[in-house]
Amino acid sequence: MRSSTAALTEGTALDTMHTGHRPFGPYENYFKRPLDCLLASAALVVLSPVMGVTALLVRAKLGSPVIFHQERPGKDGKLFRLYKFRSMTDARDENGELLSDDARLTGFGRLLRSTSLDELPELWNILKGDMALVGPRPLLAEYLPYYTREEQRRHDVRPGLTGLAQVHGRNAIDWDTKLAYDIQYVDRISFLRDAGIVAETVVKTVRRDDIQVGSGFKAGKFIDQRKARMEQDREGKTDD
Numbered sequence: 441m442r443s444s445t446a447a448l449t450e451g452t453a454l455d456t457m458h459t460g461h462r463p464f465g466p467y468e469n470y471f472k473r474p475l476d477c478l479l480a481s482a483a484l485v486v487l488s489p490v491m492g493v494t495a496l497l498v499r500a501k502l503g504s505p506v507i508f509h510q511e512r513p514g515k516d517g518k519l520f521r522l523y524k525f526r527s528m529t530d531a532r533d534e535n536g537e538l539l540s541d542d543a544r545l546t547g548f549g550r551l552l553r554s555t556s557l558d559e560l561p562e563l564w565n566i567l568k569g570d571m572a573l574v575g576p577r578p579l580l581a582e583y584l585p586y587y588t589r590e591e592q593r594r595h596d597v598r599p600g601l602t603g604l605a606q607v608h609g610r611n612a613i614d615w616d617t618k619l620a621y622d623i624q625y626v627d628r629i630s631f632l633r634d635a636g637i638v639a640e641t642v643v644k645t646v647r648r649d650d651i652q653v654g655s656g657f658k659a660g661k662f663i664d665q666r667k668a669r670m671e672q673d674r675e676g677k678t679d680d
Contacts, residue, residue, distance in 0.1 A: 491560050494560070501546070517595045520570040522571075562601050576597070594626060
């Protein structure tokens with residue numbers, strides 16, 4: 441049986457392995473960024489009451505700071521400061537060390553994540569030029585050394601508030617498939633595809649499809665899997 445990644449890449453632009461920036465079309469070069477700014481500005485105005493109420497609830501239930509920020513790699517792998525609503529407490533053990541993510545993620549925090557309300561401050565990242573409305577999601581900076589040469593091309597474009605992987609399983613799919621979707625998006629950027637992804641995102645957010653929070657999706661699994669694969673590759677070369 442073929443792997444999910446093989447099934448995904450068969451017959452797509454992923455079959456053409458190359459590195460570096462490909463020549464983007466007029467939409468990506470001239471229209472995508474202004475449209476992102478227009479839509480992000482409109483969303484901030486329309487959703488400002490929701491964001492205001494969310495901020496007050498975060499302050500009351502989780503404390504301050506209300507906004508969580510973290511360095512993430514963006515276009516060309518350059519780091520930027522990503523903004524989200526806080527979804528975890530600062531609970532610590534007797535030694536003053538932060539408890540595990542699961543222990544600090546309250547029911548309210550799970551609700552924020554499952555409804556994607558915690559992502560709304562990223563609209564500001566779009567206005568700043570750090571992100572786009574649609575693109576590969578900005579992942580942790582510590583993942584950078586573990587991407588394959590092909591996967592590094594996910595940084596040829598601005599990361600997105602939503603993306604192709606988010607409407608095809610989000611955290612319910614494995615890492616290889618998720619990253620393959622990212623590269624497929626980079627190779628096939630178009631206005632119609634972006635519009636379709638935004639529409640699907642709205643539907644899935646309302647339905648709360650493909651949502652996993654807490655222990656079901658550990659960020660560290662990616663690094664562990666890649667380290668194990670690298671070790672297997674080294675052993676294979678040694679046997680040869």
